[in-house]
Amino acid sequence: MDFSFIGLKTIWLIEAKYWNQKIDKNTVSAFMHRVNETCADKGIIISKKGFQTGAFEAAENSNILLRTFEELKKETEHYTLTNILHSYENRFNILEARYWSHSKQIRQKYNLRGYIEDDTEFSGFVLLGKIQNVIENIKHVAYPINLTIPQLTQIGEVQANNLQQAINWLNLSLNFLDEKLILAEVEMQKNNDFLPKLYYPAVSIIKSIYEHIKLYD
Numbered sequence: 001m002d003f004s005f006i007g008l009k010t011i012w013l014i015e016a017k018y019w020n021q022k023i024d025k026n027t028v029s030a031f032m033h034r035v036n037e038t039c040a041d042k043g044i045i046i047s048k049k050g051f052q053t054g055a056f057e058a059a060e061n062s063n064i065l066l067r068t069f070e071e072l073k074k075e076t077e078h079y080t081l082t083n084i085l086h087s088y089e090n091r092f093n094i095l096e097a098r099y100w101s102h103s104k105q106i107r108q109k110y111n112l113r114g115y116i117e118d119d120t121e122f123s124g125f126v127l128l129g130k131i132q133n134v135i136e137n138i139k140h141v142a143y144p145i146n147l148t149i150p151q152l153t154q155i156g157e158v159q160a161n162n163l164q165q166a167i168n169w170l171n172l173s174l175n176f177l178d179e180k181l182i183l184a185e186v187e188m189q190k191n192n193d194f195l196p197k198l199y200y201p202a203v204s205i206i207k208s209i210y211e212h213i214k215l216y217d
Contacts, residue, residue: 013040016069017047023066025054032064046072084167085135091174092131098181099124101196102188109193110184121152124177131173138166 013035017023023045035043044065045051051066059066067075099112107113112124120126130149137145145160147169155173160166188194 010042011038011040013038013043015043015045017045019048022049023047023051023055025052025058028055028058028064028066032058032062035064081138081163085138088135088167088170088174092128092135095174095177095181096128097198098185098196099128099177101198103195106188106193106195110187112180112184122180123151124180126151127155127173127177131170131177134160134166134170134173138163 013031015031017027028045028051031043031045040063042063042065044067046067046069048069050068055066058064099107102110102112104113107124111122126149130147134145134147137143143161143166145166146158147156147160148154148158155176156169157165160169185194185196
């Protein structure tokens with residue numbers, strides 16, 4: 001595989017060995033030769049069963065990495081999760097900026113704002129707080145995650161027991177909030193009420209608030 005890193009073309013040579021025996025020294029030496037021939041920056045051998053002692057000795061102090069499938073999975077999980085959460089945090093920031101760009105009176109008029117103490121149908125404030133709470137729980141691998149919201153409109157499942165369930169809920173909730181905002185903003189335009197004051201990149205306005213309000217017990 002080849003890719004660019006800080007503007008420089010980088011080449012990695014990767015071999016996956018789904019063998020039922022450990023990789024030996026000769027296999028690693030032959031792979032090192034191919035890495036040198038192709039002028040690759042790094043070589044990676046991925047093995048089902050692992051590696052013999054001689055294989056590690058052959059790869060020592062070289063640009064060759066030896067990993068089992070399980071080791072590679074564990075090493076890349078954090079990187080993958082970080083990138084996934086970064087995309088959801090970006091979506092959250094954009095929606096939060098849009099929500100708070102409208103005045104309190106406009107949010108009330110177009111049913112975007114409710115009161116925590118009331119049996120409100122929908123509150124953008126409450127949903128934004130819950131979305132951020134779920135993202136933080138995913139970061140800390142704090143499962144199960146309670147997904148209930150203190151409003152009449154509930155979204156998706158009431159609990160996430162793993163990453164996939166939490167991601168599904170985030171998708172549903174972010175899409176739901178996006179739809180609520182766009183429908184309200186269309187009505188605002190019809191009534192000449194669309195006067196947003198947008199600031200971006202957004203710094204979370206509600207984070208310091210929801211930390212002091214027990215919405216999520």
